[in-house]
Amino acid sequence: MLKSTLDRIVRSHRNVTSSCSISSISSICGVPKEKVDCVVIGAGVVGLALARELALKGREVLVLDSAPTFGTSTSSRNSEVIHAGIYYPTHSLKAKFCVRGRDLLYKYCSQHNIPHKQIGKLIVATRSSEIPKLHNLMHRGIQNGVDGLVMMEGSEAMRMEPELACLKALLSPLSGIVDTHSLMLSLVGEAENHGTTFSYNTAVIGGHIQQNHLCLHVSETKTLENWNGKFPLQPEMILIPKLVVNSAGLSAPALAKRFDGLRTEHIPPSHLARGCYFTLSNTTICPFRHLIYPIPEDGGLGVHVTLDLNGQVKFGPDVEWIDGVDDVSSFLNKRWSQV
Numbered sequence: 001m002l003k004s005t006l007d008r009i010v011r012s013h014r015n016v017t018s019s020c021s022i023s024s025i026s027s028i029c030g031v032p033k034e035k036v037d038c039v040v041i042g043a044g045v046v047g048l049a050l051a052r053e054l055a056l057k058g059r060e061v062l063v064l065d066s067a068p069t070f071g072t073s074t075s076s077r078n079s080e081v082i083h084a085g086i087y088y089p090t091h092s093l094k095a096k097f098c099v100r101g102r103d104l105l106y107k108y109c110s111q112h113n114i115p116h117k118q119i120g121k122l123i124v125a126t127r128s129s130e131i132p133k134l135h136n137l138m139h140r141g142i143q144n145g146v147d148g149l150v151m152m153e154g155s156e157a158m159r160m161e162p163e164l165a166c167l168k169a170l171l172s173p174l175s176g177i178v179d180t181h182s183l184m185l186s187l188v189g190e191a192e193n194h195g196t197t198f199s200y201n202t203a204v205i206g207g208h209i210q211q212n213h214l215c216l217h218v219s220e221t222k223t224l225e226n227w228n229g230k231f232p233l234q235p236e237m238i239l240i241p242k243l244v245v246n247s248a249g250l251s252a253p254a255l256a257k258r259f260d261g262l263r264t265e266h267i268p269p270s271h272l273a274r275g276c277y278f279t280l281s282n283t284t285i286c287p288f289r290h291l292i293y294p295i296p297e298d299g300g301l302g303v304h305v306t307l308d309l310n311g312q313v314k315f316g317p318d319v320e321w322i323d324g325v326d327d328v329s330s331f332l333n334k335r336w337s338q339v
């Protein structure tokens with residue numbers, strides 16, 4: 001099945017003969033190998049945006065995802081907030097990308113009729129000890145190039161949001177919400193229209209570096225379901241792309257560790273936390289009009305109030321630090337898709 005799918009994808013490319021010059025891969029001699037242009041691992045919002053961009057630039061793109069469809073992991077389990085760019089350290093890439101990405105995202109959503117709304121956000125101080133932190137956030141936001149930030153007295157903020165209790169609030173008018181599924185669907189559509197091929201239920205199980213190329217070991221997801229981690233995994237196919245994007249989300253570092261020959265100093269450590277959202281039920285009237293956030297806490301933005309485009313109110317996520325997940329579930333994203 002995987003072989004026939006990928007054969008179809010790469011039929012324009014000639015088969016590569018197996019050379020097995022690296023001793024560590026001698027056990028995978030005989031596995032079919034194919035040369036391809038670009039492989040994007042993971043069809044979350046990051047992989048989809050990259051696949052679309054590469055396809056628009058005329059590259060041949062193959063997207064592999066171990067799940068049965070796109071966007072089943074973090075990209076469909078988040079607050080769906082378009083962040084203004086306040087929080088990240090000034091001059092960091094995150095700060096620059098967040099501000100530029102916000103503008104590009106609003107533009108993309110408008111041009112492609114993706115449901116979104118610039119509803120604004122209030123970051124609130126509920127204790128006097130938090131007020132200096134709120135001023136620091138405002139200062140950082142201004143340095144990051146976030147326009148329109150306004151510091152408000154609690155009374156003013158509570159007039160805007162009568163269900164709120166706070167001492168001071170920072171209004172960020174550029175923050176908003178987006179329908180992430182529509183966004184991802186649009187990226188998939190554009191990528192496909194420009195020749196990108198999606199292969200779902202297809203897991204990258206590792207790889208090796210040979211002659212300056214990262215060779216990807218690929219298997220059908222279902223053949224891995226009963227794997228207990230006790231014997232080496234055998235790939236069903238090896239892909240040899242000119243360009244690899246590892247956008248496997250939370251699994252990306254664990255997967256990178258399985259690329260034989262990749263220097264470990266290039267692999268960032270994982271710090272994992274689990275979080276839950278709580279839905280406000282038994283009310284038809286939405287009590288808030290803005291997103292409402294506390295002062296950020298260690299490891300997250302704090303339990304915040306988010307509204308979706310249907311007016312549904314969610315509180316969350318809380319943060320529970322976890323030691324880690326075992327290698328098997330982490331690199332196949334099993335744990336996350338079951339949460």
Ligand SMILES: Cc1cc2nc3c(=O)[nH]c(=O)nc-3n(C[C@H](O)[C@H](O)[C@H](O)COP(=O)(O)OP(=O)(O)OC[C@H]3O[C@@H](n4cnc5c(N)ncnc54)[C@H](O)[C@@H]3O)c2cc1C
Binds near residue numbers: 046067074252
């Ligand atoms: C609780 C929470 C709230 C958040 N809220 C916001 C927010 O409001 N606004 C915001 O901008 N960001 C938010 N984020 C961050 C945002 O959701 C993520 O940055 C983004 O979704 C990451 O997308 P991704 O494509 O990198 O990863 P993912 O969406 O996790 O996609 C990775 C994909 O890779 C696939 N995959 C994994 N391993 C393999 C493998 N070995 N082979 C093949 N495929 C594989 C998976 O099946 C998955 O589809 C939030 C994050 C969290 C956790």
